[in-house]
Amino acid sequence: MTKQAVIAPAPLAAPATGDGRAPGPAADVTARDLAASYGRTPVWSGATFDIAPGEFVAVLGPNGAGKSTLLRLILGVQHPASGLLRVMGDPPARGNPAIGYVPQRRPIDPDVRLAGTEFVKLGLSGHRWGIGVPGRRAELDRRVEEAVAAVGAEGYARQPLGTMSGGELQRLMLAQAVVGGPRLLLLDEPLASLDVRNQMTVAQVVAHLAGARGMAVLLIAHDVNPLLPVLDRVMYIARGQVTIGHPDDVITSEHLSALYDANVEVLHDSKGRLFVVGLEEEAAHPHRHERVPADGG
Amino acid sequence: MNRALALWASAATPKPSWNVAHDVHQLFSYPFMRHAFLAGSIVAVLAGVVGYFVVLRQSSFAAHALSEVGFAGAAGGIAYGFSAVSGLLVMSLLGATLMGLLGKRLRGRDAVIGTVLAFSLGLGSYFLTRYKGNASGAFGLLFGEILGISAHDIWVIALAGAATLVVMAVIYRPLLFSSLDEDVAEARGVPIRGLSVAFLLLVAVAVTAAVQVVGVLLIFSLLVTPGAIADRLCRTPSRAVALCVALSLAFVWAGLVVTYYSNFPVGFLITAFAFGSYLLVRLATAIHTTKADRPPILMNSR
Numbered sequence: 001m002t003k004q005a006v007i008a009p010a011p012l013a014a015p016a017t018g019d020g021r022a023p024g025p026a027a028d029v030t031a032r033d034l035a036a037s038y039g040r041t042p043v044w045s046g047a048t049f050d051i052a053p054g055e056f057v058a059v060l061g062p063n064g065a066g067k068s069t070l071l072r073l074i075l076g077v078q079h080p081a082s083g084l085l086r087v088m089g090d091p092p093a094r095g096n097p098a099i100g101y102v103p104q105r106r107p108i109d110p111d112v113r114l115a116g117t118e119f120v121k122l123g124l125s126g127h128r129w130g131i132g133v134p135g136r137r138a139e140l141d142r143r144v145e146e147a148v149a150a151v152g153a154e155g156y157a158r159q160p161l162g163t164m165s166g167g168e169l170q171r172l173m174l175a176q177a178v179v180g181g182p183r184l185l186l187l188d189e190p191l192a193s194l195d196v197r198n199q200m201t202v203a204q205v206v207a208h209l210a211g212a213r214g215m216a217v218l219l220i221a222h223d224v225n226p227l228l229p230v231l232d233r234v235m236y237i238a239r240g241q242v243t244i245g246h247p248d249d250v251i252t253s254e255h256l257s258a259l260y261d262a263n264v265e266v267l268h269d270s271k272g273r274l275f276v277v278g279l280e281e282e283a284a285h286p287h288r289h290e291r292v293p294a295d296g297g
Numbered sequence: 298m299n300r301a302l303a304l305w306a307s308a309a310t311p312k313p314s315w316n317v318a319h320d321v322h323q324l325f326s327y328p329f330m331r332h333a334f335l336a337g338s339i340v341a342v343l344a345g346v347v348g349y350f351v352v353l354r355q356s357s358f359a360a361h362a363l364s365e366v367g368f369a370g371a372a373g374g375i376a377y378g379f380s381a382v383s384g385l386l387v388m389s390l391l392g393a394t395l396m397g398l399l400g401k402r403l404r405g406r407d408a409v410i411g412t413v414l415a416f417s418l419g420l421g422s423y424f425l426t427r428y429k430g431n432a433s434g435a436f437g438l439l440f441g442e443i444l445g446i447s448a449h450d451i452w453v454i455a456l457a458g459a460a461t462l463v464v465m466a467v468i469y470r471p472l473l474f475s476s477l478d479e480d481v482a483e484a485r486g487v488p489i490r491g492l493s494v495a496f497l498l499l500v501a502v503a504v505t506a507a508v509q510v511v512g513v514l515l516i517f518s519l520l521v522t523p524g525a526i527a528d529r530l531c532r533t534p535s536r537a538v539a540l541c542v543a544l545s546l547a548f549v550w551a552g553l554v555v556t557y558y559s560n561f562p563v564g565f566l567i568t569a570f571a572f573g574s575y576l577l578v579r580l581a582t583a584i585h586t587t588k589a590d591r592p593p594i595l596m597n598s599r
Contacts, residue, residue, distance in 0.1 A: 075484040095486020103480035115532040119477065126474030127485040131466050160532060176481070 027086075028053050028184050028216045029074060034083035034242075036069045042081065043069050047242035049235070051216050053183065056207060057244070058227045059220045060251075061237035062279075067220045068104065070237065071186045074218070075101060088183065095127065100177030100215070104188045108169065112162035116153065116172045119161055120144045123176035147179035148172075150212075151205055167198035171205060178209060185210060187219045191226060199226040206230070224251065225273045247274070313558050324557055329444050333563075336446045336454050337549040340503075340510045343458040344519035345542030346465050347503040349534075350496060352524030353476045358407055359396055359497065360520050362414040364504045366392035368513040369417040371438050372424035381438060382453065385508060389501035392417075397494030440564045441512035443553070454506045461502050464495070472496060473534055510549065515564045519545050522571040526578045544574065 027050040035045035043066035051057060059067050072078040073085055076092035085092055087099070100123070121144050125132060132140075148157040151171040156164065164172070170190050177185060187206065191199040203219075207230035210217045221227055224234060224247060234251065235244040238259050243250055251274050256264040264278035313320050325331050351360045370388025371381040392413070399409065425435050437445070465472075474482040475489050483489050500520075507516050523544035524537075531537035552567035 077483055093486075094484065097485075099484070101481055101484045103484075111529065113529060113532055114477070114534065118533050122470075122474045122478060123481070123485075126470055126478075126482060127487050128470055129467055131469045158532070176478075 026053065027051060028055075028088055029218075030084070030086040030089075031242075032084040034073070034085050035081040036066055036073055036078075037081040038066075038069065042240065044237055044240045044242050045081070045083075047083070049242070049244045051184075051218065053216055054210070054214045056210060056217045056227075056230055056232045057219070057235055058224055058231045058233075059218055059235045059237065060222075060224055065237045065239070067237050068188055070235075070242075071101070071188055071218065071220070074184075074186060075099060097180055098183045100180065100182035100185045102170075102173045102177045102185075102187045102190055104192070105166070105169065105173065105190075108161055108164075110162040113160040116157040116159060116161055116164065116168075117144050117148065119172055120147055120157070120176045120179055123147075123179040143179055144175075147175040150178065150209055151175045166194050167202060170194065170198075170202050174202075174206065174209070178213070178215070181213070183215055185215050185217045185219075187217065189220050189222070191221055191223070196226070199223075203227050203230055228272065228274070251276070311558060324554070329446070330553070330557065332446045332448065332451055333443045333553055334550070336451050337443055337510050337553060338546060339451075339454050339458045340506050341519065341545035341549045342542050343461055343503050344507050345523055345545040346462060346538055347499055348520045348522075348524035348545070349527055349538050349541040350472060350476060350524075351500060351520055352528050353473075353534075354496070356497075356500070357517070357521045358410055360500050360504065361517065362396070362410045362417070363389045363392050363497070363501050364508065364513045364516045365414045365421070366417045367501070367504055367508060368438060369421040369424065371508070371513075372421040372428070372435065375435075375438075376424040376427040382450075382505065382509070385438075386502070386505045389504050390498060393497035393501040394494060397490070397497045437512070438508065439512050439514045440562070441508065441510050441515060443510045443563055444556075446509060450509060454509060457502050457506050461499050464499060468492060468495060511564050511567055515568050518548065518568040518571040522575050523548070526575055529578055529582050544571075548574075 029049075029051035031047045031049050033045075034047040036043045036047075047070075059070065061067055069078065073080055074087055074092055076087075076094040076096065087093075087096060121140060124140055124143055148154055151174045153168065153171045153175060156168055157172065157175075161169070161172075174187075174190070177187075185206070190202055190206070194202060203226045206217060206219065209215065218235075219227065219231075224231075228247065231247070233244055234247045235242060236250050236255075236259070239261075241259065243255070243259075249255070251266055253265045256266060256276060257278075260279065262278060264276060267275045267277060269275065311323070325334070351357055367385040367389035370384035370386070372384070373388070374381045374384025396410065396413075428435075471482065471487045472492055474485070475487050475492050479489060503520065504516060507519050511519055523541045526544055527537040527540040531540055548567050548570045551570050552563045555561065555566050556563040
């Protein structure tokens with residue numbers, strides 16, 4: 001296994017053009033020898049991949065490996081240290097309406113009385129100047145309804161945000177991300193702090209939505225198992241490297257052992273679920289490296 | 298103006314006749330009462346609109362610090378012979394710019410703000426000792442002088458208010474977005490830092506206007522309490538802003554009417570009405586939420 005291995009070339013992706021400059025025309029996201037750094041500290045480098053339209057990619061890896069950084073690069077809120085990155089053929093730019101984004105969820109103050117639908121509406125018109133044209137209100141409301149229905153949140157979308165459970169909130173954030181009709185969804189740990197059943201449901205909702213609307217999905221997760229039924233490929237970010245491929249190729253004892261430089265074993269149970277053994281240190285302290293935001297955000 | 302005020306103050310406290318039309322007519326027969334209502338109403342609208350976002354952005358402490366910075370400026374203005382209002386405006390605008398540039402997130406910057414606030418108060422007290430005149434100027438700054446507002450002051454307040462409302466209307470949706478969901482707003486291209494500075498500048502203007510009415514120390518009653526109440530009651534931002542404005546107007550008007558018929562200072566009355574309303578709402582929502590929090594169908598899915 002070479003250091004910058006691209007495991008199993010993307011089955012759906014347009015072929016790379018070799019000169020490292022022109023991205024595949026059909027790809028939603030194209031990276032060529034991409035490197036990211038946080039300030040002056042390098043995070044990862046040598047990332048080369050294509051995300052095809054409609055592809056569902058789970059992004060895995062330990063905390064602090066730079067998974068969120070990848071999303072921030074694609075969003076254009078952070079710039080690459082080096083290498084090439086194209087989003088739908090163009091350099092990443094902040095405010096790209098073709099991208100829907102759900103950041104890592106912070107706890108919401110239970111006193112917040114604003115209705116969930118107001119929150120969803122922000123995804124449609126929150127970035128526009130002015131107070132809005134009254135004549136367009138019905139149209140906005142219709143599209144908000146539609147997005148709320150698409151994530152199955154009709155039952156509680158008008159309730160105050162502060163009274164919602166984690167799963168309910170996650171669906172509304174998803175509705176906010178898709179209400180503008182994006183081509184690419186970037187979801188940062190949407191399954192974190194949900195119970196197993198809610199993890200499965202949210203994963204299904206995302207997959208169903210993405211399938212119905214032809215959206216590509218990059219979804220950051222800790223545990224690949226709830227995503228195995230829906231994902232096309234996994235991206236593994238660890239130890240400064242980014243690898244992408246089919247889970248059977250990426251989540252293997254050999255690959256993870258090489259990646260972590262430790263004796264890692266991947267076990268399969270009778271239902272096809274994967275268990276990674278040998279990284280107990282990492283698993284026992286999953287939030288060790290997480291940068292905790294200052295109090296209140 | 299001051300003569301009329303003195304004359305009125307020396308006379309016996311008027312009693313309401315319970316003939317509303319007559320009482321209102323009598324109330325507005327004094328120019329200083331007319332001025333007070335006019336200035337108070339403008340400030341109430343302004344503080345209501347800005348105040349909702351102060352609460353939403355959890356910037357109450359920053360707003361408070363701005364008023365203290367403004368106090369230092371006003372005291373400096375008095376001490377060195379230019380007007381208190383211009384000193385107030387310049388210093389609070391400067392403070393707003395600094396705080397806005399300090400970081401994209403003002404939340405959780407209590408220590409920094411507190412440090413600036415403490416120094417501002419110290420500076421203000423120094424300027425006051427430099428001022429050899431009477432202390433009533435300082436008292437007016439701290440607790441407001443709504444009954445001493447001149448026609449010229451009203452023009453200044455009206456202009457500042459109109460400008461602020463126009464800017465608020467322009468940045469309304471992006472400001473709401475960045476207040477509720479900063480990360481997503483940033484990704485969607487909303488200029489977070491610019492909005493943060495712009496909003497604090499608007500707070501500085503609102504503070505300058507509100508200080509005339511309630512003073513530096515009582516400013517929260519107009520800039521924070523209505524917002525805190527609206528935030529607990531309203532499910533849409535537009536309704537919250539409307540309620541916020543209505544509450545501020547009600548507090549100011551009630552304060553002015555009651556002070557006319559009693560010996561209570563208007564600043565105390567406005568804060569008392571605001572605080573009383575806040576308590577009532579907290580009580581009412583506490584009872585309401587324990588009774589029926591949400592539809593039962595969702596209980597299982599939690």
